[in-house]
Every structure is written in C-alpha cells, then in structure tokens.
Amino acid sequence: MRGRPSDYQEWQDLLRGENDNPGWGWADVLPHFRNMEGNNRLLDERHGADGPLLVSDPGHIDDFSRWFVQSVQALGEPYNQDFNGPYQRGVGFYQFMNRRGKRSSAAYAFLTPLEGDPNLTVRLHCKVQRIDIENGRAVGVTYCDATGAERRVRADGEVIVAAGSLVTPQLLMLSGVGVAAQLKAHGIDCSADLPGVGENLIDHPEVPIVAMANGPHGYYRQGVGWRMLLNGLQFKLFGTGRVTSAGVEAGVFVNPLNADGEPTIQAFCVPIVYLDRDGLGLVDDTYGVTVTTVVVKPKSRGFVRLRSANPDEMPLVSPNLLKDPADMQAMIEGQRFFLRAFQTPPLSDRIARIGIPDPTDLSDQALSHHCRRFVKTNYHPSGTCRMGPDDDPMVVLDSRLRVRGVERLRVCDLSAMPNINAGNTNAPAMMLGSRCAGFVSTA
DSSP: OOOOHHHHHHHHHHHHTSSOOOOSHHHHHHHHHHEEEESSSSSSSSOOOOEEEBOOOOOOOOOOOHHHHHHHHHOOOOBBOOTTTTOOOEEEOOOOOOOOTTEEOOOIIGGGGGGOOOOOOOOOEEEEEEEEEETTTTEEEEEEEEEEEEEEEEEEOOOESSSHHHHHHHHHHHHHHEEHHHHHHHOOSSSOOTTTTTTBOOOEEEEEEEEEESSSSSSTTTTOOOOOOHHHHHHHHHHHHHHGOOOOOOOEESSSOOOOOOOEEEOOOEESSSSOOOOTSSSSOOOOEEEEEEESSOOBBBBBOOOOOOSSSOEEEEEEOSSHHHHHHHHHHHHHHHHHHHTSTTTTEEEEEEEETTTTTHHHHHHHHHHHOOOESOOBBTTTTTBTTTTTTTBBBBBTTTBBTTTTEOOGGGGOOOOOSSOSEEEHHHHHHHHHHHHHHTO
16 A cells, blocks of 8 residues: 555645755655566556565455445445555455565565675664764664674664654654753753654554454354364465465445545455454354454644653653544544445345444444544554654654754654555555665765
C-alpha cells in the first residue's frame, strides 16, 4: 500500500517554499515505488515487475474473505482489483510482499543480496546509546554490543538514523537534539534546540467489529492437530494452501458519508476471532470473523518524550488515538457501515451473532464507548521528526531529510512524514529509504 497521490501532494504543497526542495509530489515518489516492485500480476505506469520486492496476490483466500467482499459490493461499493491503481475506493483483495508463501521483506529484498559485500557491515544485538555530535556535526554513534560493552564507531561521511517514529526522536533527544528545556531537565547538553522533535506523532487508529460464525467458517481450528500437519505438508510439498495466507486477505477503502468522496476509512477482514474474548460472552473458543476499521487521515496528534537520560528506558509515548472529535466521528460512521455489511448476504448467512459492538444500540454514545474501549494502534507511527518549510519552528528536517542545526545527520524513516498517508506505511517507509539513498549519493 502506498496511499493516494493527494497524500504526497500535501507534502509537496507544504514543502514548496523550502530551500533546495527536490520535490515530494506523486510524480517524484512514484518512480521509487515502481522501481522497488516485482509484481506478479501488474505491470503498467504505476507498477513494476522486475524490482527486488516480490509482490503477489494472496496464496490462499478463505471463503469468509470472499463473502465479505461480496457483501460490501451489495452495499454499493465497487470491486477494486488494485488499491494502488487509478482510484482507491472499493473492496477487493490485498496484495502482499511475498511469493509462494515466503515473505519478501526489505531485509530479504535489499540486504540478503549484499551478503559478503565489503561495503556493508551489519551488527546485530547492538543498541545505540546516542549519536555523537561535536561542534554541531554528527561524527558517529556510541552503542552497546551484544556483551553490553560500550563501543563507538566514527563516520567518515554522514550518520543516518532509521530507528522509527518512536525511537528516532528518543535517540535525537539523548544526543542533545530537541527541546532545550526538556533536555536540561534530564541533564543532557543541548546541541540543537528543535522543539518539534517527538511532537506530531500520528498513527492510524483501529477498532474491531467481531462476529461469531454459525458453522466451521474461517481459520479457527484449521491449524490444530491433523489439520495443522496436513496444512504444513501441503505447503512444504507444493507451496500452496492455508499456510500461504497472510491472515488478512480482503479489505476496502470507503467514505461512509460521501460515497464519491475520498475514502475516510480503510478496513481489514480477518477470518478469525482474534480479539481478546473477555467481555464478548464467549464460553468456548469459536469460529468467526473480525473486521478492523481504520481512520486513514487522522487529525489527532500525540508525542514522544524522554522518560530519562537512560537509553535503556523506553520513552514516554502518548498517541492520543481518537482524541480529535473528527476522528471519533469518522470511526463511528465506519463502524456503522461495516455492521451493515455483517447484516447483508452472503456474509449475514454465515454469522450467528455479532459480538461487538452491540448491534441493537448504534447511537453515537454507545459506539463512542466501544471505540474508546477497543481502539489500538495500526502499527503506523509517523511524523515525530517531520519535514517542513524553513519558517516553521516545529520542523525537524529539511526536504532532503537533513536534521536542522546539525551537519552530516539525516533521518530516514516514517518520523520524517509531514502527514500520514492514507493506507499502510511499509511501502512509504522504503520509498523514503530509496530517496534518502539518492540524496546521500549526490551530496
């Protein structure tokens, strides 16, 4: 998933007045997405077939996923065969970064081919303590190796931080880059007073809808006993069967209040009851289906701050999911839409009852309570060291991912996003890596 062109137009508009801006519009980022991709079905101006990331259709699709797609179509949503295609709206089946049931991650795609390359050294089980900054310049990092011994490595060129939106701001603050007053409170000397470090935390909030099946539909108990052995044997011998499923096979982008407007909700259909059963009234384990609704362009913002100057202590994280009333209202409307899908054939013909939320009370108050109780991260934290224009005091990075006020230091992860994309963030993270490689090579 890449999001939609308007996501990157937002970035471009924000950065238009920034000095030395290389461009972050759709036309600027699309070649990076396309060149990385090795799609097994699509090849056009949006998709590549020869890239190192192997992208494929689901190896196995459960009937519950098919019924979900058909029920959403029955509500008037179009079938979409490519969520990265000309339009995002609609229901269909996701593609995945795998091939024949084997994961094609960034590590497999980009690092494995470089094994033995003398220009690459990978050190595992080593935790960075801080970035070493001398006279306003990043000169290396201090880290603890697998034995706990403290070591330093010097950088002849640049230091590039790619620790993610929760740990990258922590590392910057531990290194003296952040809000001067907060750093001082932890006994850390300030190298660059950047109040935006750790602010603007954006994440996609996710709330489930759960229903119990009226028969052995879905994946539950499919992997127990003899079935587990048979599924494993089928995969080992033929590379097919249930083992090749990623679990989430079908999804949808929809705007419940304005069908023709840009989607406000993304949903994932999981043919299993994977939520904690406490409070759902389940005496025994059961078959079922879970649909998670996600607000794709949330307005809520959180923060990441230091707990202490000890690198081994986790930072303080407050995502503030659904804090903005607009996010809560969007989530409520998403819940109502997919509850209607649960009550529409053919999906409704296989559902015994809806576990959560209570389908007899769909008031704003009841759904708001449900959303607050069950909301969780969609694992897409972003924005905590965002790019932006020169005149914005909360900006941490320039348009080439360089940390303001510190020479030879860049950030290359989702924390650089000015705003989150409408969809999963794995592909955008790799696009940022591809762009950063170009910036470094031309520096």
